[in-house]
Structure formats: structure tokens, C-alpha cells
Amino acid sequence: MNICDVAPSYIRAIAPYQPGKPISELAREFGLQEANIIKLASNENPLGVSPKAQAAIRAVLDGLALYPDGNGFELKQALSRHLKVGMDQLVLGNGSNDVLELAARAFLQPANSAVYAQHAFAVYPLVVQAIGCKGIEVPAKNFGHDLDAMAKAVQDDTRIVFVANPNNPTGTWIAPDAMERFIAALPAQVLVVLDEAYNEYLRPELRADSISWLKKYPNLLLTRTFSKVYGLAGLRVGYAVGSSGVADLLNRVRQPFNVNSMSLAAAAAALDDHAFVRKSYELNVAGMAQMTAGFKQLRLDYIPSYGNFVTFKVGDAQAVNLALLKAGVIVRPIAGYGLPQWLRVTIGTAAENTRFLASLKSAVGSTAGS
Numbered sequence: 001m002n003i004c005d006v007a008p009s010y011i012r013a014i015a016p017y018q019p020g021k022p023i024s025e026l027a028r029e030f031g032l033q034e035a036n037i038i039k040l041a042s043n044e045n046p047l048g049v050s051p052k053a054q055a056a057i058r059a060v061l062d063g064l065a066l067y068p069d070g071n072g073f074e075l076k077q078a079l080s081r082h083l084k085v086g087m088d089q090l091v092l093g094n095g096s097n098d099v100l101e102l103a104a105r106a107f108l109q110p111a112n113s114a115v116y117a118q119h120a121f122a123v124y125p126l127v128v129q130a131i132g133c134k135g136i137e138v139p140a141k142n143f144g145h146d147l148d149a150m151a152k153a154v155q156d157d158t159r160i161v162f163v164a165n166p167n168n169p170t171g172t173w174i175a176p177d178a179m180e181r182f183i184a185a186l187p188a189q190v191l192v193v194l195d196e197a198y199n200e201y202l203r204p205e206l207r208a209d210s211i212s213w214l215k216k217y218p219n220l221l222l223t224r225t226f227s228k229v230y231g232l233a234g235l236r237v238g239y240a241v242g243s244s245g246v247a248d249l250l251n252r253v254r255q256p257f258n259v260n261s262m263s264l265a266a267a268a269a270a271l272d273d274h275a276f277v278r279k280s281y282e283l284n285v286a287g288m289a290q291m292t293a294g295f296k297q298l299r300l301d302y303i304p305s306y307g308n309f310v311t312f313k314v315g316d317a318q319a320v321n322l323a324l325l326k327a328g329v330i331v332r333p334i335a336g337y338g339l340p341q342w343l344r345v346t347i348g349t350a351a352e353n354t355r356f357l358a359s360l361k362s363a364v365g366s367t368a369g370s
């Protein structure tokens, strides 16, 4: 007998998450210099780590022999001021992926179902399947969430609906009024997990006042991250905001020290580095214009994006991806998201975008008709 055979069948059936290829791995595989490789594969911040966060990280080095503050008091206090919510409404996570999983663990059991959209973030089906509960994938509409169909898909046993706004990998966005109508219409026993990982990349006038919705909808949970505009993807820190009752449940199932000392300190500092956030936002606006102009010039279809990345159509995505890798450019194949003819690229610095577009031009030229 094989010990693996006794694991639940729903665990054995999980398809492993396919992350963006690390720079070191590409260097090894293709014999390239790491310094000559650019990674535009995981929607990371091309400006790196904010100076304030770097200083905060250096300041905690001497204290690393001690366990972190398991309640994350200082970061929660900073978030509480920033968002104008109670500290008891917050849940910190080892990345927002962690809080997505905590929501699933706290609210789902195998007899339940959870609803999410086709082409939505891959972590939703993963955390649902890890519980052994049923995932209901609702077909996308114009690559985005079809909220009417999602509301109709909710069953008596549904306990969570996941919505990403903006969505990754399609970059689609749902207007605040449509989103609030959707939340208001859902049954009270369904937790709405609204994933706002790219919130800070939205133009200010497009951002929903989703924090204010929490007062009206105790079944709403917002998740956000320090991995994107705040530039801390490698440290793994994100959070959820909800009603105090929901936050309390998630806090009970999390590991006592799920966020490490460096992450806690860096996140609090990054939250305060308004100049860095503004610079990152502005770089993205300019880079998005550069990228989309490039796609138009190459006559490639792309999905207009509200995030820090764009998904574009190349046909033979495997071949184009391989040609890009050989040129030292890492983007993200998204066949696993049901988009086998498309690739996703993160907006980089102007120089990185230029290099990517030049490599893409050669790649689609050399693979055309193949």
C-alpha cells in the first residue's frame, strides 16, 4: 500500500499552482546571466522595495531571535488608522493568499459549495478544493465576472463567493454600483470575499468605498496585499478586513505567528511611504500606455486592464513564451486559467517594457505561422 493513496481523493486531485518562473531557474535552464533577465511574470513592483520599508527591515534584524508579535499590533494599528476600521476587524496573513485560505477554512466544509468566476484568480479553486468542498465556476462574460450569473449560481449550500476586482489575470474591473448591488442581493449566509489586490492601481475616481460597505454587510470580507503596489511580494504579507465576528473566526484558524517580524515592520513602513506608492502608481499609468501602444503596433489583441499587468493574445502562446524565455524575458503563460492562446505581462520600468516589446516583436515574427 502506498501511503499517498490514503490522502483524500480531493487532495490528490489538486492541480499544483504554476508560479511565474524565478530568474535563477531561467538562468540555470538556458545558461543565461541573471543580470540579463527581466521578470514580468508575477505582477511585482518594478521599483523594488520602498526605502522606508528597507529601513524598517534593517531595524528588526537584531530582534529576529524572538518570535514576532502574534497579534501584529503595530501593523494593525497602522492599518486601522489608514482604513478607519477597528483593529478587531483585521486579519493579517502570510500574503493575502493566506487570508483567502483562512476564509475557506473558517467557512467551508465538504458539504458546502463556493462560487467563483472562470478566468479568476487560481487560488480560489485551490483553497476550495483543499477543503473537499464543491467549486462552482461561473462562465466569464467578456473575460470578466458575470455577476448576474454568479448570483444565480449560488446554491443553498453555498457559503463563499469569491470576486477579484480588478481580476487577475484578465485585468477586468467591476464598477462600484454593480458590485454593491451584487453584494446586497446575496443571501446573508454567503460570505462575499472581495479580493482587492490591485485596488491601489485603480484611478482614484474608480475605487469603490468598499470599506464603508462593511457596516451594511456583515457577510463581506475584503482582502488586500502588500505584494503589489507596496513592493513586498517576497516578504508575504496581506490582510483581510471584515466584521469583527468574521475577523475573529479567521484569527482563530490562523497559525499563531503566520506573519514574520520583518514583514510586519516592512508593511507598516510601506503603508506610510506615500511618495513610493504614488511613484509606483504613476509608473504603472505610463507603462500601461507604453505597453498597449506596443500591442496595437504589433496588431495583437489585448484585454484592457485595470491592474499592473496586461493579458494579450499571441495564438501559439507556448512557442512565443519559449522565444521570450530564450531572450531572457519572463512573462506568464495562462493556459491554466483557460486562456491557452494568451500571455500575461506585468508592467515594468520603461526600459523593461521596451525590451519586452522588442523581444515580443521578434518572437511573434519568428513563430508566425508555426
Ligand SMILES: *Cc1c(COP(=O)(O)O)cnc(C)c1O
Binding pocket: 043, 094, 095, 096, 097, 098, 121, 164, 167, 168, 195, 197, 224, 225, 226, 227, 228, 233, 236, 237, 238
Ligand atoms: C497577486 C494577487 C494577490 C496577492 O497575493 P499575495 O498572497 O498577497 O502575494 C491576491 N489576489 C490576486 C487576484 C492577485 O493577483
